Amino acid sequence: MAAREIQTFVLAERPTGNVEVGKTFKMEKGPAPTADQLKDGEILVEALYALLRSPVAIGEKMRGASVAKVLASKNANVKEGSLVTGFTGWTEVAILGDKQFEVVELPEGAEVTDALGVLGMTGLTAYFGLLRIGKPQKGDTVVVSGAAGATGSVVAQIAKLKGCRVVGIAGTDDKCAWLKSDLGLDEALNYKSPTFKADFAKATPDYINVYYDNVGGEILDLALARAAFRARFVMCGSISGYNNPNKEASAGIKNLFNVTAQRIHMEGFIVFDFLADYAEGRRELSQWLADGSLKRKATIVKGGLQQAEQAFSHLFEGKNTGKLLVEVKPYEANVGGSRL
Numbered sequence: 599m600a601a602r603e604i605q606t607f608v609l610a611e612r613p614t615g616n617v618e619v620g621k622t623f624k625m626e627k628g629p630a631p632t633a634d635q636l637k638d639g640e641i642l643v644e645a646l647y648a649l650l651r652s653p654v655a656i657g658e659k660m661r662g663a664s665v666a667k668v669l670a671s672k673n674a675n676v677k678e679g680s681l682v683t684g685f686t687g688w689t690e691v692a693i694l695g696d697k698q699f700e701v702v703e704l705p706e707g708a709e710v711t712d713a714l715g716v717l718g719m720t721g722l723t724a725y726f727g728l729l730r731i732g733k734p735q736k737g738d739t740v741v742v743s744g745a746a747g748a749t750g751s752v753v754a755q756i757a758k759l760k761g762c763r764v765v766g767i768a769g770t771d772d773k774c775a776w777l778k779s780d781l782g783l784d785e786a787l788n789y790k791s792p793t794f795k796a797d798f799a800k801a802t803p804d805y806i807n808v809y810y811d812n813v814g815g816e817i818l819d820l821a822l823a824r825a826a827f828r829a830r831f832v833m834c835g836s837i838s839g840y841n842n843p844n845k846e847a848s849a850g851i852k853n854l855f856n857v858t859a860q861r862i863h864m865e866g867f868i869v870f871d872f873l874a875d876y877a878e879g880r881r882e883l884s885q886w887l888a889d890g891s892l893k894r895k896a897t898i899v900k901g902g903l904q905q906a907e908q909a910f911s912h913l914f915e916g917k918n919t920g921k922l923l924v925e926v927k928p929y930e931a932n933v934g935g936s937r938l
């Protein structure tokens with residue numbers, strides 16, 4: 599039988615601005631890895647839904663995680679047909695070593711894509727970044743940038759659950775309306791509005807106790823200028839500077855001295871720093887999801903892995919609300935809709 603041919607995306611050239619479809623990435627076709635190549639502890643998986651991450655070296659497979667179905671297993675802890683999450687990269691079929699995946703156990707009411715979203719790395723990033731670094735107190739003013747995105751929308755909701763006054767920042771009026779009407783934020787500001795600076799000051803009359811930063815750049819600078827005494831700045835990401843060497847995330851930062859003047863605690867983190875506590879985070883996130891106090895939205899780009907490069911550019915153009923995922927292969931069609 600002829601080997602199955604699969605698609606994989608590699609980095610063709612490093613973008614100097616936004617990613618360019620058909621230029622930044624190159625799709626390579628080749629034979630899929632097979633079960634007879636598995637070594638002890640490894641599993642062979644087929645990606646169902648993928649989230650997309652960069653950066654990598656030129657010619658290397660693009661990074662990303664997916665929720666995937668196990669096609670074959672040489673790992674005693676995983677059976678064929680199970681669902682796992684793992685770092686497959688932008689490809690359709692991959693072999694994962696025993697430390698490269700987690701078995702998916704979805705609580706009642708959860709959807710398969712939640713394994714990458716609210717119950718996966720996204721939710722955990724929001725949970726630990728806000729609660730362990732931001733340490734929000736009841737009545738605090740919490741400002742979240744990238745608030746309508748995957749991480750930001752979870753952060754904003756947890757801050758509301760903790761009794762804070764929450765101001766979200768996003769790039770369209772529709773996203774701002776969603777943040778206020780569906781997620782219950784106190785204020786939502788469009789950073790592309792010509793009145794944004796004034797709106798920001800008006801929305802933070804008591805200044806900012808916790809700023810959760812997903813974007814960096816000028817929005818971070820405005821937040822520094824509005825920081826309250828002993829504010830906590832959670833440095834989660836700087837998407838405004840990721841692809842553009844001439845417009846780094848630090849560009850436009852003029853208010854750094856406020857870190858000293860206001861005794862700001864500014865701390866960066868990577869979600870893996872909290873690996874030992876993932877179970878605790880997932881338990882609480884699952885509970886909030888089950889009782890309806892945590893809502894999620896996913897923007898799912900359908901049409902297979904070939905949509906990955908277009909989808910990736912959506913992240914920088916703000917076309918997603920909530921988690922952006924590529925449907926490599928629909929879940930229902932794959933596993934007959936069976937639950938775990």
Ligand SMILES: NC(=O)c1ccc[n+]([C@@H]2O[C@H](COP(=O)([O-])OP(=O)(O)OC[C@H]3O[C@@H](n4cnc5c(N)ncnc54)[C@H](OP(=O)(O)O)[C@@H]3O)[C@@H](O)[C@H]2O)c1
Nearest residue numbers: 747748749768769812813834835836837838867868869916
């Ligand atoms: N520290 C960690 O462990 C960790 C883990 C995961 C993710 N992250 C970081 O968390 C951040 C959010 O990631 P995510 O996966 O949840 O993505 P996301 O927020 O779902 O999507 C990115 C959003 O960023 C906004 N954006 C894009 N360019 C922007 C710009 N120049 N200025 C302001 N906003 C811009 C867009 O929304 P608008 O329409 O609002 O512009 C876009 O929808 C990223 O910086 C990511 O690197 C960190």
